Amino acid sequence: MQPTSPTERGRVDPSEQSLSVPFFSQAASFERSWPEVERHLTEVARRGKYSHGRKVAEFEEALAAYTGARHAVAVNSGTDALVLLLRAAGLKPGDEVVVPAFSFVASASSVVLAGGRPVFADIDPVSYALDPESVAAVATPRTRFVMPVHLFCQMADMDALAEVAASRGLTVVEDSAEAVGMRWSGKHAGLLGAGGVLSFFPAKTLGALGDAGAVLTDDDRIAETVAALRHHGRFGPTLGDFRRISTQTAVSGQNSKMDDIQAAVLLVKLGHLAADIARRAELAAAYTERLAQLPGIRRLPTIVPRGAATNPVYYVYLIEVRHRDALAEFMARRGIGTETYYPLPLHRQPCFAEYGCPEGAFPYAEAACRHTLALPLHPDLTLEQVDYVCQTIRAFGEEEAA
Numbered sequence: 001m002q003p004t005s006p007t008e009r010g011r012v013d014p015s016e017q018s019l020s021v022p023f024f025s026q027a028a029s030f031e032r033s034w035p036e037v038e039r040h041l042t043e044v045a046r047r048g049k050y051s052h053g054r055k056v057a058e059f060e061e062a063l064a065a066y067t068g069a070r071h072a073v074a075v076n077s078g079t080d081a082l083v084l085l086l087r088a089a090g091l092k093p094g095d096e097v098v099v100p101a102f103s104f105v106a107s108a109s110s111v112v113l114a115g116g117r118p119v120f121a122d123i124d125p126v127s128y129a130l131d132p133e134s135v136a137a138v139a140t141p142r143t144r145f146v147m148p149v150h151l152f153c154q155m156a157d158m159d160a161l162a163e164v165a166a167s168r169g170l171t172v173v174e175d176s177a178e179a180v181g182m183r184w185s186g187k188h189a190g191l192l193g194a195g196g197v198l199s200f201f202p203a204k205t206l207g208a209l210g211d212a213g214a215v216l217t218d219d220d221r222i223a224e225t226v227a228a229l230r231h232h233g234r235f236g237p238t239l240g241d242f243r244r245i246s247t248q249t250a251v252s253g254q255n256s257k258m259d260d261i262q263a264a265v266l267l268v269k270l271g272h273l274a275a276d277i278a279r280r281a282e283l284a285a286a287y288t289e290r291l292a293q294l295p296g297i298r299r300l301p302t303i304v305p306r307g308a309a310t311n312p313v314y315y316v317y318l319i320e321v322r323h324r325d326a327l328a329e330f331m332a333r334r335g336i337g338t339e340t341y342y343p344l345p346l347h348r349q350p351c352f353a354e355y356g357c358p359e360g361a362f363p364y365a366e367a368a369c370r371h372t373l374a375l376p377l378h379p380d381l382t383l384e385q386v387d388y389v390c391q392t393i394r395a396f397g398e399e400e401a402a
C-alpha cells in the first residue's frame, strides 16, 4: 500500500476501495419486491386505464387506512400536493406563509406557485425543524399560514407550533413530504392542522417508480377541493363522492393526477413499509454506535425527547461535521455516495430574492446548510457497508487531525 500524505489526500490506491456504497439505488430498492410489483404492473397494463383509475382509488384507501387520515388524495408529486393543499386550505393571492429557511426548495416554491408569499423563519438547531419562537418573531398581520416541515427523522414541535398558530390566527399546513410513518400524539404527520402532504419520490421512505405524492387531511372540504384541483378543477357532484367527475369546471385547476402504475407500485411498497422502517431504524442505530466519538464529528442525529408523543422514522441519517465538503469529497473518492440536504438556506436562494433576508438572518438554518451531510441509508444497505462508511469517516478524521 502506498503511504498517503496530507497533500495526496483523496488520491486512493484502488486496493483501498473495498466496497462501493451508492447513496441510494433506485433499481436495488425494487429488487426484493419485484415479482410482486411486476404482477401489479401487468394487471394495470392489461386493464388499460393508466391514469386516475382503480389502482389509484385502491391506493388512496390503503394510505388512508395506514395513516388514519379521513382522506388521502393521490397526486403526481409532493410538490403539487403542497400547491393544491395551500389553495384548498384557502390561500389567497399575497397571503403570507411562514416557512423554515432550512428545507427543500419546494416548501417555499409551492407557496409562490399557489399565489402566496413565503416568509422565512429559523429552525430549532436540535430537531432542524421550524422554531416556534422564530415563527412568532417573523409573522406579520398579513401572515395566514404556517408550514412546519418534518425533516430527516422527526417531527417539528407540533404542540408549541399549534400554540403560536392559535395565538396569531394562523392555519397550519404541514410539509410532511418526508414524514411517512411519523406520528405526534397518535396522529400521523400531516393531520395535526388543516392537512399535510407525502412525497413518493423514489428515494423517499415510501418510494414509487417515478414521481408521486398525496395530500392527507381530515377535512372533507379540503379533500374535495384538492381532488378537483388535481383534475382541472372539476368538482364531483357531491361531497364525499369526489371521484365522480363533473362536466362543470368551477375553478381553474391543473393536471396533477397520479398514474395507476405508481399507485400499483405504492400499494405493494406500502405493504413492506413497516419492515422497511424497522430496517432503517436498525441501520441508523448501527451508524450511531460506530460513529459515536469519532474525531471531526460535531453531532449525530439527536431525537428530541418528547415522551411518548412521537416516534422517529429514519428517512435520512444526517451528521454534522466541521469540514463537510472535504469529507464528502474524501468519501466520494472511496466509492461512497453522500448528499447535502440542503446546501443553501431558502432565504438565500435566487428564486426567493424578493422574499429573502440578508445572510445572518437565520443563523441555525445557515449553520445546518454548511455543516450537515447525509450518509447512505435505505433498507437494502448492509452492515458491511455501514462499517465501510464509518471506517472511511474515521480515516478522514485521523488524516485531518494528523
Ligand SMILES: *Cc1c(COP(=O)(O)O)cnc(C)c1O
Binding pocket: 077, 078, 079, 080, 103, 104, 106, 107, 149, 175, 177, 178, 198, 199, 200, 201, 211, 212, 213
Ligand atoms: C421531497 C420533498 C418535497 C417534494 O416532493 P416531490 O415529490 O419531490 O415533489 C417537498 N418537501 C420536502 C421537505 C421534501 O423532502
